[in-house]
Amino acid sequence: MEFIIITLVKAAVWAAILLFTLAYLQWVERKVIAHIQLRMGPSRVGPHGLLQPLADVIKLLTKEDLVPPQASKVLYILAPFLAVSLALLPVAVLPFGPDVEIFGIHTSLQLTDLNIGVLFLLAISSLGVYGVAFAGWASNSKYALLGGLRASAQMVSYELPLALAVAAPLLLANTLSLRELAQSQAGYYLGWIPQWNVFKLPAPQLVSYAIFLLAAFAETNRIPFDLPEAENELVAGFHTEYSSLKFACFFMAEYANMITSCAFGTLLFLGGWLPLWPAEKGSDYLPTALFLTAGLLAMYHGLHPARRKDRITLPVVAVFFWCMAGAFLIPALHQVLLPVFWFGFKVGFLLFAFMWVRGTMPRFRYDQLMAFTWKVLFPVAMLNLLVTGLLVALFGG
Amino acid sequence: MVTVVIFLTFAITAVACAVNLVVQRHPISAAVSLIGVMGSLAVIYLQLGAEFIAAVQVIVYAGAIMVLFVFVILLLNAGAERRTGHSHVARWIGIPSLGLLLMLLGFFIRNLAPASEIVRFGDFAEGTPKNIGRLLFTGYLLPFEITSVLILVAILGAIILARKETD
Numbered sequence: 001m002e003f004i005i006i007t008l009v010k011a012a013v014w015a016a017i018l019l020f021t022l023a024y025l026q027w028v029e030r031k032v033i034a035h036i037q038l039r040m041g042p043s044r045v046g047p048h049g050l051l052q053p054l055a056d057v058i059k060l061l062t063k064e065d066l067v068p069p070q071a072s073k074v075l076y077i078l079a080p081f082l083a084v085s086l087a088l089l090p091v092a093v094l095p096f097g098p099d100v101e102i103f104g105i106h107t108s109l110q111l112t113d114l115n116i117g118v119l120f121l122l123a124i125s126s127l128g129v130y131g132v133a134f135a136g137w138a139s140n141s142k143y144a145l146l147g148g149l150r151a152s153a154q155m156v157s158y159e160l161p162l163a164l165a166v167a168a169p170l171l172l173a174n175t176l177s178l179r180e181l182a183q184s185q186a187g188y189y190l191g192w193i194p195q196w197n198v199f200k201l202p203a204p205q206l207v208s209y210a211i212f213l214l215a216a217f218a219e220t221n222r223i224p225f226d227l228p229e230a231e232n233e234l235v236a237g238f239h240t241e242y243s244s245l246k247f248a249c250f251f252m253a254e255y256a257n258m259i260t261s262c263a264f265g266t267l268l269f270l271g272g273w274l275p276l277w278p279a280e281k282g283s284d285y286l287p288t289a290l291f292l293t294a295g296l297l298a299m300y301h302g303l304h305p306a307r308r309k310d311r312i313t314l315p316v317v318a319v320f321f322w323c324m325a326g327a328f329l330i331p332a333l334h335q336v337l338l339p340v341f342w343f344g345f346k347v348g349f350l351l352f353a354f355m356w357v358r359g360t361m362p363r364f365r366y367d368q369l370m371a372f373t374w375k376v377l378f379p380v381a382m383l384n385l386l387v388t389g390l391l392v393a394l395f396g397g
Numbered sequence: 398m399v400t401v402v403i404f405l406t407f408a409i410t411a412v413a414c415a416v417n418l419v420v421q422r423h424p425i426s427a428a429v430s431l432i433g434v435m436g437s438l439a440v441i442y443l444q445l446g447a448e449f450i451a452a453v454q455v456i457v458y459a460g461a462i463m464v465l466f467v468f469v470i471l472l473l474n475a476g477a478e479r480r481t482g483h484s485h486v487a488r489w490i491g492i493p494s495l496g497l498l499l500m501l502l503g504f505f506i507r508n509l510a511p512a513s514e515i516v517r518f519g520d521f522a523e524g525t526p527k528n529i530g531r532l533l534f535t536g537y538l539l540p541f542e543i544t545s546v547l548i549l550v551a552i553l554g555a556i557i558l559a560r561k562e563t564d
Contacts, residue, residue, distance in 0.1 A: 072425075075429070114448075115448070115525065116449060116526065119449070119452035119453070119456065120452060122452075122456055123452050123455035123460060126455070126456050126460025127460055129460075129464050130464070130467070133464070133467050133468070133471060134429075134467075136471065137425055145471060145474070148471055149468070149472060152464055152467060155464070156464050163456075
C-alpha cells in the first residue's frame, strides 16, 4: 500500500515537472533564439514574456479543431495522441538520482528501474515515428504526405547509428539498467577528471557521444535535420492540416522527445546525476554558490533600478534565489536536490545546445541528409563499436 | 488475477488485430493492425518473463520492419484494394480447412499438454539479455553466424537488384 502511494506521489510530481518544463522550454527556446538573432523574443505577456506559454495554451485550447473532409478520421485522430503518449512514456524509466531517504521514507528518484531500461527507451523511440507517419498519411494532403514520408525515412535511417552509438558505452557499463548505467560512471581519475563514459578508460566514448548527439538531432526532427517540417518547402510538413489541441500534441511531443534524448544522453555519456568534480572538493556547494551569486546580481540591479518597477520585482527575485540557495544547505533536502540539480544542469546544457544549433545552422538538403547517415555516421558508429569492444576485451575488467 | 486479465486483454487484442489485418481493404489499416499484433505479442512475451525478446520484438518488428512497411505504403501512395468478391475456392475449401485446422490445434493442445504443465507467468527468469547473449555465443553460435551470413546474402541481393543499369 505504501509502495502504491509513494509511486503515485512520484508519478504526480514527475508529470507536473515534465509538463511545466515542456511549457517553459518553448519560452526558453524562443528567448534563446531571439537573443542569438539580436531580437527580444516574447516580452509582452507578463514580465519578460513569462506568461507567454500560458497564453499559448489558452490560444491552442480555444482554437477551432478542424478535420479535413478527405482525411482518414481514425488515423487522423490517433496520430497526435500516439505521438504525445509515446513521447511522454520514457519519463517512467528515467532516473534522476540515487536511492534517498526523505522524511523517513526510503525511495529512489525514479519511477521504475527496468533491467532493460535502455532497450525500453530505444523501443519507444523507434515507435515514435508512427505519430508523424500516420499524421502525414491521414491528412490526405501532399505537403503532409511528403513530410510524413521524409520523417519515416529519416528516422529509420538515423535509428541505426543511434543504436550503435548507444551500444558502445553499454560495453563499458555492462548493464542495460539506466540506474546502474549512471552509477557505473562514479569516480574520478587523478582526483578531478570524472569517469563518465565520454572519458572512461580504456575506451573514451567521445566519438560515440558525437554520433549520439547528431542522431538525436535527427530523431527529434530538429534543425539541421528538420526536413519533415521544412517550412519553406512543405508549409509545416506532417502537421500542416492539424489545429488546436491536436497541433499542441505534436508540439509537446517534439519538446518531450528533446528532453528524453537529452536525459538519455546524460545518463549514457555524462554520468547522469553524478557531479562534475568530487564532493570532497566542494561540488556540493556549487548550486548554493550559483543561486547566491544570481541573488546578489538581482539585488544589485534592484537597488540600482533601470526602470521603476525593477525596484520591487528584482529584490523579490533575489530573495527567491537566496531561498533556493538555502534549500540546498538543508540536510534533509540536500540529498534529493543535489542529484536533481546535477541531472537538470546537464540536461539543461544539452537542451541549450539544441537551441544553439537551431539558432546557427542552416538545414541539410535531403540527399545530403541521407548520404550523411549512411556513408558517414553508420560506418563510423560501427567502427567505434568494434574498437570499443576490442579495447574492453583487451584492457577492461 | 491481474496477470490473467492482462494476458486476456492482449491475447484478444492480438487475435482481433490479426483478423482485422486480413479483413481491412486499405493497406495502411492492415499495417496498423499488424503493428497492433506485434505490440500485443511483445506484452505477452514480457509477461512470460522474456523481457529481452519483448524489447527486441518492439524495436525490430514494430519499430523497424513495420515502419518500412508504412514507408512503402506512403511512398507508393497505395489506395484501397478492390474486393474481387466470390472465390469459390476460398468458400468451399478455405473455410472448412480453417475449421479443421482449429480443431486439430485444439486436439493437440488438449492431449499433448498435460494439465500439470500450465505456464505460470513470472516463473521463467532466464529471459534476460545476459542469458540470451551467453546462449547465442556458446550453444547456438553456429546457427547465429549462419543466420547473419544469410542476412548478408539477402542484403547483397537487394543491392544488386536495386543497382541502376550502367551501359
